[in-house]
Every structure is written in structure tokens, then in C-alpha cells.
Amino acid sequence: DQxxxxxxxxxSVQEGRISILNCDYTNSMFDYFLWYKKYPAEGPTFLISISSIKDKNEDGRFTVFLNKSAKHLSLHIVPSQPGDSAVYFCAASANDGATNKLIFGTGTLLAVQP
Amino acid sequence: DVKVTQSSRYLVKRTGEKVFLECVQDMDHENMFWYRQDPGLGLRLIYFSYDVKMKEKGDIPEGYSVSREKKERFSLILESASTNQTSMYLCASSLSLQPQHFGDGTRLSIL
Structure with a gap:
């Protein structure tokens, strides 16, 4: 069960336009959400996160939106750049204390066309 | 910067062999994790550890074991490698309630 x-x-998005990546979750106990970016032959790198007490978090060109009632989050990249081309994974955590156990999605491959 | 180092980038082993994948982190993180990444399945947690000598099963622990004798090192062991364990293996570490930092992965092929 995913x-x-x-x-x-x-x-696929044109350079300079907005990229919107979507993620849905089913477990209402999740209270912390993250986005990771992964280039080929490299490990995932942390991009941005959001706690369930917020509905938006912004860091430069990256903004994450959380809609708890819909169990949906999205990552907006504005403006998109060719260097943003990568696989993006969303991940979720239920605060179980110290262990930070994450559940990952299957990933979305973003291609930003020059 | 946090550095998570996986001992091999590429590894080829034979069916039935015992395989060791090593991971070392340099930031005194208490939590360490092993994942495998497969196309269309994302990252799936195999085992994790929140302290020396402590380990917890993740979502797909069958066929694997782990060892954490020192805080900075977390080893993944394939007891008897099988072809369905061909995958990209990723190690990560973190402080409590902080994002995980990943190594660059080991692409393991079992022939």
C-alpha cells in the first residue's frame, strides 16, 4: 500500500516557466513533509520541508504548499532552470520521536527545456 | 557539510555470496538508514538505526541484516545474495528531527 x-x-517545462510537482498521501498521522532532488549517479539532496502546522514554506525559487484536508502537497519552482532537471521525491514522516523514519514517493522526473 | 560515504559506487557479485555494503558519516549523527531505489518504486527503507548497536526493520528487511558497532558506520549485509537484490542502495544519516543526508549510492548487480 503506497x-x-x-x-x-x-x-516537461520550458525554461523560465513554473514547474508544479504534486504529491498525495494517505496516512493522516504524517506531520512533516520533505522534497528531495536527485541527479543521476548522485544521492538525493534535501530541498525543502514543511511541517503540518503550516500551509506554505518558501525558499528562494522553491515553494511547498500543504493542503491537509486534501492530503496533498505540491512543490512550485519559479522560474524553472535547466539545472532543475532531476528526479524529485516527496517524503513524509509521522513524528515518532528521534528516528526520522521517512516514507518516500516514487518520484517525478522533471525536464526543463532551454 | 555533512558527508556520507558509501564504500563502493559499483559492485558485481554472484548469487549466493555474502555481500557487505559499508556506509560512514562524519557528522556524529545518531540516525542512519539503508534504502534501495528501484525504477517505479521510489526509495524503500530496508533497515535503520537510531543508536550504536540498535537496529529497526524498515519496510523490506527480508534477505538483509545490518550492523552498527560504531556511531559513524552502518553496514548492510546481504546474507545470501539473489538476483532480485540487484538495485541501487542508498545510505543516509540524520540528527533527530532533521532532514536525512544521503550518500551517492552503490549500484549492486547480482549475477
Whole structure:
């Protein structure tokens, strides 16, 4: 049972436009959400996170939105750049104290066309 | 910067062999994790550890074991490698309630 779902395996966007990556979850106990970016032959790198007490978090060109009632989060990248081309994973955690156990989605491959 | 180092980038082993994957982190993180990444399945947690000599099963522990004798090192062991364990293996570490930092992965092929 996939608790964190990324229903779009891939997304193609023109340089300078907005990229919107979506993620849905089923477990209402999740209270912390993260986005990771992964280039080929490298490990995932942390991008941005949001706690369930917020509905938006912004860091430069990256903004994450959380809709708890819909169990949905999205990552907006504005403006998109060719260097943003990568696989993006969303992840969720239920605060179980110290262990930080994450559940990952299946990833969305973003291609930003010059 | 946090550095998580995995001992091999590529590894080829034979069915039935005992395989060791090593991971070392340099930031005194208490939590360490092993994942495998497969196309269409994302990252799946195999085992994690929140302290020396402590380990917890993740979502897919079958066929694997782990060892954490020192805080900075977390080893993944394939007791008897099988072809369905061909995958990309990723190690991560973190402080409590902080994002995980990943190594660059080991691409393991079992022939």
C-alpha cells in the first residue's frame, strides 16, 4: 500500500516557466513533509520541508504548499532552470520521536527545456 | 557539510555470496538508514538505526541484516545474495528531527 504517491512519473517545462510537482498521501498521522532532488549517479539532496502546522514554506525559487484536508502537497519552482532537471521525491514522516523514519514517493522526473 | 560515504559506487557479485555494503558519516549523527531505489518504486527503507548497536526493520528487511558497532558506520549485509537484490542502495544519516543526508549510492548487480 503506497502511503505517499506521486502520480506523474514525468513533467516537461520550458525554461523560465513554473514547474508544479504534486504529491498525495494517505496516512493522516504524517506531520512533516520533505522534497528531495536527485541527479543521476548522485544521492538525493534535501530541498525543502514543511511541517503540518503550516500551509506554505518558501525558499528562494522553491515553494511547498500543504493542503491537509486534501492530503496533498505540491512543490512550485519559479522560474524553472535547466539545472532543475532531476528526479524529485516527496517524503513524509509521522513524528515518532528521534528516528526520522521517512516514507518516500516514487518520484517525478522533471525536464526543463532551454 | 555533512558527508556520507558509501564504500563502493559499483559492485558485481554472484548469487549466493555474502555481500557487505559499508556506509560512514562524519557528522556524529545518531540516525542512519539503508534504502534501495528501484525504477517505479521510489526509495524503500530496508533497515535503520537510531543508536550504536540498535537496529529497526524498515519496510523490506527480508534477505538483509545490518550492523552498527560504531556511531559513524552502518553496514548492510546481504546474507545470501539473489538476483532480485540487484538495485541501487542508498545510505543516509540524520540528527533527530532533521532532514536525512544521503550518500551517492552503490549500484549492486547480482549475477
Amino acid at each position: 502511503q505517499v504517491k506521486q502520480n506523474s512519473p514525468s513533467l
